[in-house]
Amino acid sequence: MKRLFLYLFLCNNILIWNSCNKEKLASNSSYKTHTIASNHLEKKYTIHILYPPNYDQNKAYKTLFLLDANDYFQEMVDLIQTNYLDNTILIGIDYNEFNERVHDFTYPADTRMPNSGQARQYIQFLNEELLPYIADDLAIQSSEEILLGHSLTGYFATYLLFQEEHPNPFEHIIAASPSLWWGNAHIFELEETFSQNHTLLNASFFMTMGDLEGVLMNTHFNAFGKILASRSYAASNFQLKKYTNISHRNSPILSFKEGLSLIY
């Protein structure tokens, strides 16, 4: 009886901890890893690059830039290999040491979160350090650049679209469940300023939210969506998608998959 109980106790624990496991994914042996140091952010990043089979350095490919690669790169590899492998290069931006997404992907700073609010520097890192490294050092030719972000990185992707201080290098932006509440909903103020100077968005924009993501996320998403729809740049290529029975943890890959299907 004691053995049975201990066996059940063990099974119970296995079940609990197994709930955090993700699906087994396709082999990831075909990607390469590089390290890049950023002077703007004073830290190093690890870059994972999935090349298509029969990669030709003389050919231009659609390049996907995935933020939060430490979390989603494996699943994106699976998605790319199932659907878009032939003409796509996946570039996952990961951290070399500590995950500092609150530091890198937010603006303005929040006094409750130390070292937050460095999104402007991250944009400079993308424009002046990472993209030149990809093009020059790795000699990757890009026909279109696509940015994918979820949650805080979804906020960053949205912020990048509407800020006017630095150029937006991406032709397409997919923002899954973006944290539009950040900085006392600063994105609303940013968008309002943008709308006074622009009649079109400077990238295609796909933004999503799950209905199980709570009041904070959904109300900001709904309000922001209504504002975008009312602007003169409503004719631009942007789409909003609300998912049913989808929580924050389930939205990213679903959003990326659907967003990419609109681009390809």
Next chain:
Amino acid sequence: MKNTILFLLLSITTSQYNFAQSTTKLFDLNNVHYDVGLLFEPFGLGFGAIHKVSIKTLNSKHFEGLVGFAWHHNHSFKSPFETNIAPLITTNELSQYLTNDWKYYPFKKKHFFIGIGVFVGLTNSVTKGTLELPAHHITEHFYNKHTYLNYGAMQTIGWSFSERIQLSFYSMISLKGLLDQGRSRLSEVDSRFHVGINLGFRFIPKTK
């Protein structure tokens, strides 16, 4: 799918074993337990209560098995970042579960025990609130109702003061992620993790 089958098999076999080992009359008042517990969300902010009525189907020197029915209600507060959101509690959940618990008393006297259990049932979750951004003339309401099959595991550690009264600390985690291959995010609606304190009563009728 494999994990779902494993979970269901575990639930079925333990409950069957529970009944098979019973050597007493099943619906005897001596075997009825009532538990009431306070629950807290260590990830996120929330509190709730759970009421459980169970029947002891196994009672040996070191082990007890119970099968029961529980009602669980939970209320989640908005986070400190939700300064523009009203009201204070934005998600309310009501759940009904079938439960199957096992308790192990490792010592001679049945005081200290550790326990494991499983629950399966339905959770009805209602989320509602309003965003106010006066600077942008925005008032945005949100309402969502979601009912789903909820199942998970419990672990307990406690003390029996007497035949009638037990006090225990326990954790309760929803394993819904097993079904949809999602990640567990322990503060989310369909992936909750609770810890709590529980008081158990056993109804022993007075002898004439």
